[in-house]
Amino acid sequence: MRFYDPDGKEFGVPTFPKRLAPEGLATRRQLRARGLRPGGQDVAAQILWYGRRPPGGRERPVRVAYLYRIDLAAPVRPMTPGRWRAVAAMMRARRTCPECQITHDYVIPTSLGCCPGCAGYPVALAA
DSSP: OTTOBTTOTTTSSOEEOTTOOOTTEEOHHHHHHTTEEOTTOOOOEEEEEEOOOOTTOSSOOEEEEEEEESTTOEEOOOOOHHHHHHHHHHHHHHHBOTTTOOBOSSOOOTTTSSOTTTTTOOOOOOO
């Protein structure tokens, strides 16, 4: 197998192909789903696989996902009231149109730079 190197001799860190990682290891997303975080530990292993070929490209890029030990993972820090306020302020800024200064119920599209009404798109009135 191309990406099977459990000793880490070829890639410098134990490497496994997709879906063949040993038990007890998880990616950041998998840790987060369990309410955990890496907690400062080093990468224990990695998963390598070929990604999709870019449009017009000839070679497939090699993708990587780093694995961390579950037994050394720390619990996720809880959100403090100050963090909640900061997130709310950030989201309010993303929903406020810079042109008309109206705060909408949706995030302003970055492709337009303003709300659809200010960009000249017809806006459906709420029923």
